[in-house]
Each structure stands twice: as structure tokens, then as C-alpha cells.
Amino acid sequence: MILASYVIGNQYLFVPPGEGSKEPALDLVFIRGQSWEFLPGYYRHLAPGRGTTVTESLRHVGNTSWVSMEEIRDAPTNELMIRGILQRINVSATRRRPEPLPDWLRERYSYLTSSVPRPPTVQPFDAPTNVKCFRYSVVVAPNETDTNDHTFHASYLWYSMDCASLGARSGAYSLLRGNLAKYDLKMLEVLYQKESLEGDVLDVESWEDQDSPDTLRFQIKKGDENITQLTMQFYITTV
Structure with a gap:
């Protein structure tokens, strides 16, 4: 699922401007968090040789990160099988710190910047102190x-x-x-x-x-x- 999302993003969503442009590409991309819901249709329809369709859509673009949603459906019935939300961060390959997204990417998806509410992403939780681990x-x-x-x-x-x-x-x-x-x-x-x-x-x-x-x-x-x-x-x- 992550691989499909990566391929779709690189091939269709995050291709830099045309050849010869001085606009930078993404440096190094890390996954900050991922959330997946496996619906009953996943267990009803998943079988060797059965077709599925994958849809990847950008939902929010921030300063250093973006959020995308992935849906996997059973091809014959179009029933939703899996829904996922992923948050990725652009990171400097040398400093290993978050790096602002290129201007061309933020301009291309300006309609998904801070004015659009960000979908819920994975947040940290506290480990309980009174539970046996x-x-x-x-x-x-x-x-x-x-x-x-x-x-x-x-x-x-x-x-x-x-x-x-x-x-x-x-x-x-x-x-x-x-x-x-x-x-x-x-x-x-x-x-x-x-x-x-x-x-x-x-x-x-x-x-x-x-x-x-x-x-x-x-x-x-x-x-x-x-x-x-x-x-x-x-x-x-x-x-």
C-alpha cells in the first residue's frame, strides 16, 4: 500500500516542472505517520487474481509536509476495501531536518495549503503508568x-x-x-x-x-x- 502510494506520488503528483527548469525536486521524503482502516469488504473480496483499483489523492499541503488519502477498492464490485491517510515530510538529506517544500509544489497545490483543514493525522499517545506491559x-x-x-x-x-x-x-x-x-x-x-x-x-x-x-x-x-x-x-x- 505504501509502495503504491509512493509510485503514484512520484509519477503523477510530485513531478517537478519541465526539463531545464532550475526548480528543485524533493530532497528526501520521510513518512511521519500512516493510518489504515481495513473494512469488511477487504476480507470478503481479497483473493489471488482478483482485481483492485487504487486511488491516491492529495488532501493538504503544508510548509514541510503533505497529507494524502489512499483508497483501495474491489474492481468487480467497486466496494471500498481499505482507506488510508499518510503524512510525509520533506527532509534535508544532509541535515536530516524538515525542509520547506519547493515553491513550485506549493504553487501547484495552492488550493490545498493552510486555508484547507488538514485531515486527522496520527498523533502520539502517552504510555500508561499503571498497566502491565x-x-x-x-x-x-x-x-x-x-x-x-x-x-x-x-x-x-x-x-x-x-x-x-x-x-x-x-x-x-x-x-x-x-x-x-x-x-x-x-x-x-x-x-x-x-x-x-x-x-x-x-x-x-x-x-x-x-x-x-x-x-x-x-x-x-x-x-x-x-x-x-x-x-x-x-x-x-x-x-
């Missing part, structure tokens, strides 16, 4: 890094899913128990806070949301540094 540790492997030598964004999802799977089997949660594969994922949110690299030891802390036992929250840490936060909500008929 299930913990899982992992060492970042070479095949889990990207071309920038960072831990690949999808790797954090697998670390958290592994943590949740072990926690469910060990009885760490009140509703999610046993084989986690029997529960369909309803919602996923990820907030990328800091970078990690090959060889780093990451500690994944997970706990059941106090107000919603069908929801697990995760804080991935490197020592005392917060690296990534995730939230996973599952379809549970008893909730």
Missing part, C-alpha cells in the same frame, strides 16, 4: 533496512505483530488470546518518531488499551529513546 526485544537485521540505512518502515509493523503474537499466546491480553491469526485487523496506525539502524537493539512494549480491549498499543524504544508508536485494532465479535 508485554515486552519483546529484537535486533535490526541487514535485510530490515532501506536504501538510507534506516530500519525499513514496514519492519516496525512486523516487530509489533511478532510482539502481539507472542503476547496473545502467553495470555498477556484479556481478549486477544491464542493464535492472533484468527483475528482480522480493523485499524492500524503508525507514528515514526526517530530513526534506528542495522544492529540496534529495539525493545517493543505492548499493552491492551484500557478503554478498548480490542485494541493494542505499542511503543518501540532504543534504550530510552522512543522510536515508533503503533496502534492495532482487531475485529472481535464479543466486543
Whole structure:
């Protein structure tokens, strides 16, 4: 899903002005946060060989970041299967700090700048102090890094899913128990806070949301540094 969004953005939405122009291209793009809703149609229609359609639309353009929405539909029925909201940041490749978007991009999408309300993006949450956490540790492997030598964004999802799977089997949660594969994922949110690299030891802390036992929250840490936060909500008929 992220790859489809990246390809659409690079090929259609963020192409700089014509050849010979001195206008700069985007320097280095990081994902700040992503949120995905998996609707019942996803589990009804997803099958090998079945067609889907992907729509990517810009919803807001800020000073250093932009927000896009992605929808994936079942091609034969046009039923919505997945809806996602992504926030990306333009970053300086040398300073590793947010960089203002090029003027040509802000001018091209001036109708989506600060005058347009920004769709809700992923926000940080506080870890509770009175909840027992299930913990899982992992060492970042070479095949889990990207071309920038960072831990690949999808790797954090697998670390958290592994943590949740072990926690469910060990009885760490009140509703999610046993084989986690029997529960369909309803919602996923990820907030990328800091970078990690090959060889780093990451500690994944997970706990059941106090107000919603069908929801697990995760804080991935490197020592005392917060690296990534995730939230996973599952379809549970008893909730």
C-alpha cells in the first residue's frame, strides 16, 4: 500500500516542472505517520487474481509536509476495501531536518495549503503508568533496512505483530488470546518518531488499551529513546 502510494506520488503528483527548469525536486521524503482502516469488504473480496483499483489523492499541503488519502477498492464490485491517510515530510538529506517544500509544489497545490483543514493525522499517545506491559526485544537485521540505512518502515509493523503474537499466546491480553491469526485487523496506525539502524537493539512494549480491549498499543524504544508508536485494532465479535 505504501509502495503504491509512493509510485503514484512520484509519477503523477510530485513531478517537478519541465526539463531545464532550475526548480528543485524533493530532497528526501520521510513518512511521519500512516493510518489504515481495513473494512469488511477487504476480507470478503481479497483473493489471488482478483482485481483492485487504487486511488491516491492529495488532501493538504503544508510548509514541510503533505497529507494524502489512499483508497483501495474491489474492481468487480467497486466496494471500498481499505482507506488510508499518510503524512510525509520533506527532509534535508544532509541535515536530516524538515525542509520547506519547493515553491513550485506549493504553487501547484495552492488550493490545498493552510486555508484547507488538514485531515486527522496520527498523533502520539502517552504510555500508561499503571498497566502491565508485554515486552519483546529484537535486533535490526541487514535485510530490515532501506536504501538510507534506516530500519525499513514496514519492519516496525512486523516487530509489533511478532510482539502481539507472542503476547496473545502467553495470555498477556484479556481478549486477544491464542493464535492472533484468527483475528482480522480493523485499524492500524503508525507514528515514526526517530530513526534506528542495522544492529540496534529495539525493545517493543505492548499493552491492551484500557478503554478498548480490542485494541493494542505499542511503543518501540532504543534504550530510552522512543522510536515508533503503533496502534492495532482487531475485529472481535464479543466486543
